[in-house]
Amino acid sequence: MTDSLVQALVEMKEKEALQRAKQLLAEGSEPLKILESCSRAMEIVGQRFEKGVFFLPHLMMAGEMLKQISNLIKPLIQEQKTGNQGGKVLIGTVEGDIHDIGKNIVVFLLEANGFQVRDIGINQKPAKFVEAIKEFQPKVVGMSGLLTLAFDSMKKSVEAIEEAGLRKAVRIMIGGGVVTEKIKEYSGADAYASDAMAGVRLAKEWTERG
Numbered sequence: 001m002t003d004s005l006v007q008a009l010v011e012m013k014e015k016e017a018l019q020r021a022k023q024l025l026a027e028g029s030e031p032l033k034i035l036e037s038c039s040r041a042m043e044i045v046g047q048r049f050e051k052g053v054f055f056l057p058h059l060m061m062a063g064e065m066l067k068q069i070s071n072l073i074k075p076l077i078q079e080q081k082t083g084n085q086g087g088k089v090l091i092g093t094v095e096g097d098i099h100d101i102g103k104n105i106v107v108f109l110l111e112a113n114g115f116q117v118r119d120i121g122i123n124q125k126p127a128k129f130v131e132a133i134k135e136f137q138p139k140v141v142g143m144s145g146l147l148t149l150a151f152d153s154m155k156k157s158v159e160a161i162e163e164a165g166l167r168k169a170v171r172i173m174i175g176g177g178v179v180t181e182k183i184k185e186y187s188g189a190d191a192y193a194s195d196a197m198a199g200v201r202l203a204k205e206w207t208e209r210g
């Protein structure tokens with residue numbers, strides 16, 4: 001059903017992709033299912049980029065289309081607000097990495113679930129995470145990264161939090177395209193989330209337990 005959306009995205013048909021997403025929503029498709037289709041399409045775009053079939057402008061166009069679809073979906077998800085306990089979550093994309101579409105989806109799903117979120121943005125140094133933790137005092141910290149070089153940045157960020165004596169005050173989750181359980185071990189984070197909803201579930205578990 002969502003195949004035509006995947007196809008339009010992969011073929012870089014901007015208008016058609018947006019149109020199709022609107023149509024699917026109008027037909028009653030679940031907003032999160034549409035995001036899953038977008039992720040599938042991004043997988044294919046990424047593979048084509050690796051093979052040298054697509055180039056940087058294609059990634060940029062893919063990013064642009066995804067942003068537009070996310071913006072379309074965001075208000076619909078916010079309508080499902082649950083009035084949660086309002087736990088605090090700090091999130092950012094780690095140093096050297098500027099990908100933020102996935103992170104932004106995590107942010108709006110957390111907010112839709114009643115969390116107070118501070119988003120420190122992209123390409124953030126370990127020291128910035130430390131500074132923001134001191135200021136905002138969250139229980140949960142999320143680190144996003146899509147590049148393999150982000151693994152080291154995540155590790156350094158976790159180490160900096162440890163060195164600042166804040167490691168016990170927060171639970172750290174990591175996520176983003178290539179992140180896996182192994183990277184969780186490598187970086188010293190507490191958990192890895194394969195998608196945004198898994199991140200929301202972790203944040204709930206960690207803030208409810210106190």
Ligand code: B12
Nearest residue numbers: 046063098099100102142144147148175176177193196199
């Ligand atoms: C769009 C895109 C871009 C856009 C990004 C726009 C933006 N504002 O984000 C632009 C054009 C800027 C870009 C640039 C580059 N990109 Co790029 N990009 C992509 C692409 C096609 C899609 C990424 C995306 O948005 N996916 C969709 C989102 C929704 O998925 P997601 O981020 O994984 O997020 C989901 C989950 O992982 C999770 N999640 C994400 N973060 C977090 C955090 C937490 C805490 C939690 C709980 C969950 C969570 O929630 C989300 C929803 O479920 C990917 C291909 C791919 N397969 O991902 C390549 C890809 C990531 N890019 C790649 C590359 C190489 C680059 C460049 C180096 C290219 C270049 N030569 O300049 C630059 C790097 C710039 C930099 N320093 O960061 C490679 C990375 C390879 C690697 N292993 O290192 C990829 C994998 C393409 C490929 N296969 O080669 N890119």
